[in-house]
Amino acid sequence: MKLYQTLLACALASCAALADAATLKIATIAPDGTAWMREMRAAGDAIKTATEGRVEIKFYPGGVMGDDATVLRKMKIGQLQGGAFTGGEASILTKDAQVYSLPFAFRNFDEIAKARARLDPLLKQSFAKAGYELLGISGGGFAYLMSTKPIKSREDLKSAKVWVPQGDKIAEMAFSAAGVSPIPLPLADVYTSLQTGLIDTAANTLSGALAFQWHTKIKHIVDLPLSFVVGTVVVDKKPFDALSEADRKAVEAAFAASFARLEDINRKDNDSAREALKAQGIAIDPPSEADRKSWEALGAEVYQKALKSELSPEMGQALGEVLATLRGGAAK
Template identity: 25%
Template sequence: MTKTLTTLAAMLASVAFAGAASACDMTLRSSDTHPDGYPTVEAVKAMAKEVEAKTDGRICIEVYPSAQLGEEKDTIEQTQLGVIDMVRASFGTFNDIVPETQLFSLPYLFRSVEHQHHVLDGPIGAEVGKAFESHDLVQLANYDSGSRSFYNSKHPIKSIADLQGMKFRVMQNDVFVDMMKALGANATPMPYGEVYSAIQTGVIDGAENNWPSYDSSGHYEVAKYYTLDQHLMVPELVAMSKMTWDKLSPEDQAVIKAAAKNSETLERKLWAEQEKKSEEKVVAAGVEVVSDIDKQPFIDAMKPVYDKYVTTAKAKDLVARIQATK
């Protein structure tokens, strides 16, 4: 049954693609793993609408949400090869492809969302974006994906001392494991779908994520203490296949770049709205939020993590420039 449904979905997608292609001189396929209605999906749809309008219908962008074309890593590879034209993925998924993106997974790299925007929208963002081209990709837009913070079922976390010995689920990522160790807690990598029951049964004490994920997963039901420490802010990225990009005229490239920049503004607005809704929902459900935390001791505790992962002169210079950005 599953195979049959998958085949049917593929056929329907193919038919939809063929129908769109017949109405446009060029139809670009764009992949997103997030569901329809998600801020990143809606932003790329808005970009598509603007591109179609400004090219008088010559260029269309078909957005395929919910991982219809594959998971992030697979769709990035397909975009590099020109099999699909555009992809929305996390900076973290590009880490093994574009080395310059690796530093954006460092804890407490950004002081705030505003600081992150200033970095991404300035010369550093342009420099990192340029690095994608040698990997057959063209960076179009940087999107928000919120900040990850700690939540648990035991007690409010107001200082590093409150983390000592606690067990937290983290993604299977060496940087995250080392971050927890530096804070005196125990990292427990596990699939996201197992977190709710693991907290409920006491296998782990908590996890870490952004407001919308904390809300939609239902984790707030079993972990009532949320500490807004914002230890990680990994942006999202929209990239185009360089093979596709090179087929476009300079005028059409300019149209797509401008539409992508406008979609960036929209996505950040939609994300902020979604965060606010999720925060209001979990607070109304009785979650205790610690928002006045002193982050400096947490930042200072990351020295061994930075010593381990920021080793080259180029990486050290980039981190210093990011931290110096106002």
């Protein structure tokens, strides 16, 4: 009898533990097997261990849950608790997510590191005001213009069929300022659109061009950093805030550690991708000094417009102060 009571007590305790367990379902377009997914899964494993099974992360990679708009709808009805988005995609949640998308605002990784030290905490606050918890932000590297034909100047761009991420207002603003009517599409549709000729020009990181197989279609890359690509993982604050304080800290710590590793991986992957793309016969063309100044003038124009409509006053002020420091007193 005592044995039966002991077993029953253990079974009830186990059921209670399962009932208390929380599962955060997170979707991403990133294919399984990529560095992004390996580190995301590593974070999930660390969270399960640190919380003794009280919190589990279930991932849906490869776009199986749909594009970013579909993922957001599923988050609103509770089918998903979170998603992984680029800055442009996440602008649906908070327009401040586009802060690193500003064209030609940052010139190298040293500038990005200084900017992120100031801007990342503000970005986390922006998501929180919108009802979301920013679990992690990872730099994917600089995006470059890529095309099936040479794009040496802003004039060349005017005749191009240019893709912009669906919902990325700053990207649309930038290309419109350059005299281009961009074609907004989900990221998942870019490869097919390059194949069919719907578009002939797009922007991505060098490693991204390989990961999404764009390198089989493009022939030229403008060797000038266009914008800085970030990947964010956000979850609805309601299920996140329902976790205990200790478990919330465990979730944040695990994602922070994994994303720090991912930063290093992305840097190395982009360096390797540059050589791999050259080996594929893709021309990586540096602009002339005159063209460089013309591109940067476009960036300055878009920056002024973005301050008025696409960034919160707090983020705009902080960005201006960062750029003033980087440029020796002049914001742009």
